[in-house]
Amino acid sequence: MKGRPRTFDEGQVLSRITDVFWRKGYVGTTMSDLVEATGLTKPSLYAAYGNKASMYSASLDRYIEQQSQTAYVHLKRDDIGATKAIRMFLKASLASVKHPDGPKGCLVLSSSTDDCGGHLPNHETAKVHAMNALAQQTYVAFFERALLSAGRPTSDAQALGTYLMTLHTGLRQMTTRGVSKADLEDVVEFSVGCIAQQLDSCCDQ
Amino acid sequence: MKGRPRTFDEGQVLSRITDVFWRKGYVGTTMSDLVEATGLTKPSLYAAYGNKASMYSASLDRYIEQQSQTAYVHLKRDDIGATKAIRMFLKASLASVKHPDGPKGCLVLSSSTDDCGGHLPNHETAKVHAMNALAQQTYVAFFERALLSAGRPTSDAQALGTYLMTLHTGLRQMTTRGVSKADLEDVVEFSVGCIAQQLDSCCDQ
DNA sequence: TGACATACATACCGTTCGGTATATAAGTCA
DNA sequence: TGACTTATATACCGAACGGTATGTATGTCA
Numbered sequence: 001m002k003g004r005p006r007t008f009d010e011g012q013v014l015s016r017i018t019d020v021f022w023r024k025g026y027v028g029t030t031m032s033d034l035v036e037a038t039g040l041t042k043p044s045l046y047a048a049y050g051n052k053a054s055m056y057s058a059s060l061d062r063y064i065e066q067q068s069q070t071a072y073v074h075l076k077r078d079d080i081g082a083t084k085a086i087r088m089f090l091k092a093s094l095a096s097v098k099h100p101d102g103p104k105g106c107l108v109l110s111s112s113t114d115d116c117g118g119h120l121p122n123h124e125t126a127k128v129h130a131m132n133a134l135a136q137q138t139y140v141a142f143f144e145r146a147l148l149s150a151g152r153p154t155s156d157a158q159a160l161g162t163y164l165m166t167l168h169t170g171l172r173q174m175t176t177r178g179v180s181k182a183d184l185e186d187v188v189e190f191s192v193g194c195i196a197q198q199l200d201s202c203c204d205q
Numbered sequence: 206m207k208g209r210p211r212t213f214d215e216g217q218v219l220s221r222i223t224d225v226f227w228r229k230g231y232v233g234t235t236m237s238d239l240v241e242a243t244g245l246t247k248p249s250l251y252a253a254y255g256n257k258a259s260m261y262s263a264s265l266d267r268y269i270e271q272q273s274q275t276a277y278v279h280l281k282r283d284d285i286g287a288t289k290a291i292r293m294f295l296k297a298s299l300a301s302v303k304h305p306d307g308p309k310g311c312l313v314l315s316s317s318t319d320d321c322g323g324h325l326p327n328h329e330t331a332k333v334h335a336m337n338a339l340a341q342q343t344y345v346a347f348f349e350r351a352l353l354s355a356g357r358p359t360s361d362a363q364a365l366g367t368y369l370m371t372l373h374t375g376l377r378q379m380t381t382r383g384v385s386k387a388d389l390e391d392v393v394e395f396s397v398g399c400i401a402q403q404l405d406s407c408c409d410q
Numbered sequence: 411t412g413a414c415a416t417a418c419a420t421a422c423c424g425t426t427c428g429g430t431a432t433a434t435a436a437g438t439c440a
Numbered sequence: 441t442g443a444c445t446t447a448t449a450t451a452c453c454g455a456a457c458g459g460t461a462t463g464t465a466t467g468t469c470a
Contacts, residue, residue: 002437002438002439002444002445002446003436003437003438003444003445003446003447004435004436004437004438004445004446004447004448005436005437005438005446005447006446006447007436007447007448023321023322023323024322024323024324025232025318025319025322027230027232027233028232028319028322028324030426030427030428031427031428031429032426032427040448041448041449041450042428042429042430043429043430043431043447043448043449043450044447044448044449046428046429046430047446047447047448048447051428051429052428052429102321103321104321105318105321105322109318109378110318110322112378112381112382113230113310113314113315113318113378113381114230114233115381116228116307116308116309116310116381117228117229117230117233117310117315118228118229119229119233129382129383132382132383133383136384158388158391159388159391159392159395160395162379162384162388162389162391162392163391163392163395163396165375165379165384166372166375166376166378166379166389166392167371167372167375168375169374169375169378169379170370170371170372170373170374170375170376170378171371171375173314173317173318173371173374173375173378174367174370174371174374176317176318176320176321177317177334177337178334178337178338179341179367179370183363183364183367184367184371186363186364186367186368187364187367187368187371190364190365190368190399190403191368191399194395194396194399194402197399197402198395207414207415207416207467207468207469208414208415208416208417208466208467208468209415209416209417209418209465209466209467209468210416210417210466210467210468211416211417212417212418235456235457235458236457236458236459237456237457245418246418246419246420247458247459247460248417248418248419248420248459248460248461249417249418249419251458251459251460252416252417252418253417256458256459257458257459
């Protein structure tokens with residue numbers, strides 16, 4: 001522990017960095033943006049986090065961890081029913097996107113778009129794919145448990161999981177458009193109702 | 206009609222330009238990309254279409270027109286039932302995203318993301334918002350007709366419209382991730398089933 | 411054919427991009 | 441205290457960005 005110590009908190013600064021990537025995406029974020037948002041100088045940023053790509057990588061990690069703790073956590077609870085879990089998950093996800101300065105969109109979403117355009121560094125491309133795969137896996141596992149505890153075959157877990165992922169992605173994207181919060185909550189309720197019906201099998205024989 | 210005539214077809218070139226924006230987004234597309242994709246020189250591009258922003262604007266128009274003719278058209282047919290119309294709409298939309306060189310994502314989607322990040326020129330921001338509003342309006346109008354002809358109150362049209370828009374957006378986004386076509390078609394079938402149930406009111410009293 | 415208008419090609423503009431060399435300030439350890 | 445190590449600040453780098461001036465080729469109209 002020798003030499004001059006840092007005068008800033010690395011975690012706090014990474015939080016600011018993540019916020020910028022969150023709002024502007026990888027291609028849309030410039031080093032000047034990060035300098036302005038953090039209050040640090042460019043060499044300090046590079047010394048602490050490496051280059052732009054590694055800052056992005058660290059931001060993705062932080063983002064996932066944060067989303068995992070605020071939204072995905074509901075899908076892993078076993079003290080509430082599946083229907084309630086999904087509702088809380090979707091609502092928490094929507095809430096995390098809200099921001100006084102307007103919606104922030106979704107970092108994973110813009111990552112996938114940037115990746116699709118071939119703008120992400122190779123290593124980050126792999127990470128984004130892995131994150132998406134993990135998310136879907138989480139959804140499928142959730143429905144396997146739910147179907148099992150409802151005494152139903154787990155064969156539909158895959159389809160339901162993909163459905164929830166699609167819906168979740170769509171909802172987050174919709175916040176960047178002019179759709180009202182009330183409308184989105186209606187969508188959540190409708191979708192939760194559909195899934196609940198599928199789990200309870202009230203209608204199909 | 207004096208002077209040397211153009212040696213390229215403006216519509217065809219605009220199609221190439223649209224394709225680049227489609228795959229790479231506004232921020233991610235450089236003039237060099239467009240030069241390479243069209244085979245024209247930079248001054249020719251600027252002379253024919255103005256600057257980057259106006260090329261983007263023209264691309265958005267073309268994109269919307271194209272999507273309108275291939276996918277949205279199904280929502281305006283009255284020779285098939287509502288359920289079938291939605292299924293055909295979603296499948297056509299998915300098909301239009303497919304491409305030999307990998308999925309192309311969604312231009313409106315990346316536009317909204319870019320817009321959310323504040324990277325779009327002012328005029329384009331307004332256009333994107335208008336396009337989104339028009340899309341939702343189309344969805345809502347579709348469900349109003351469908352509910353009416355099913356002898357049900359149209360009060361749910363707004364929620365169903367937003368739901369379909371959310372789902373449609375999510376599906377297009379999912380193509381940029383590793384999700385298989387079969388999985389996405391399962392999602393389509395499941396969603397269509399949910400909506401059909403709502404329209405037919407088989408389960409609710 | 412000649413005057414003119416437009417398309418095309420080269421080469422260039424100022425600015426901003428991601429990233430860094432260098433010098434100085436400010437700490438730690440002996 | 442003094443040697444050493446690290447953080448900060450300024451100033452700068454080559455490359456790529458969006459956009460254009462200029463010269464020449466090629467067409468239309470009279």
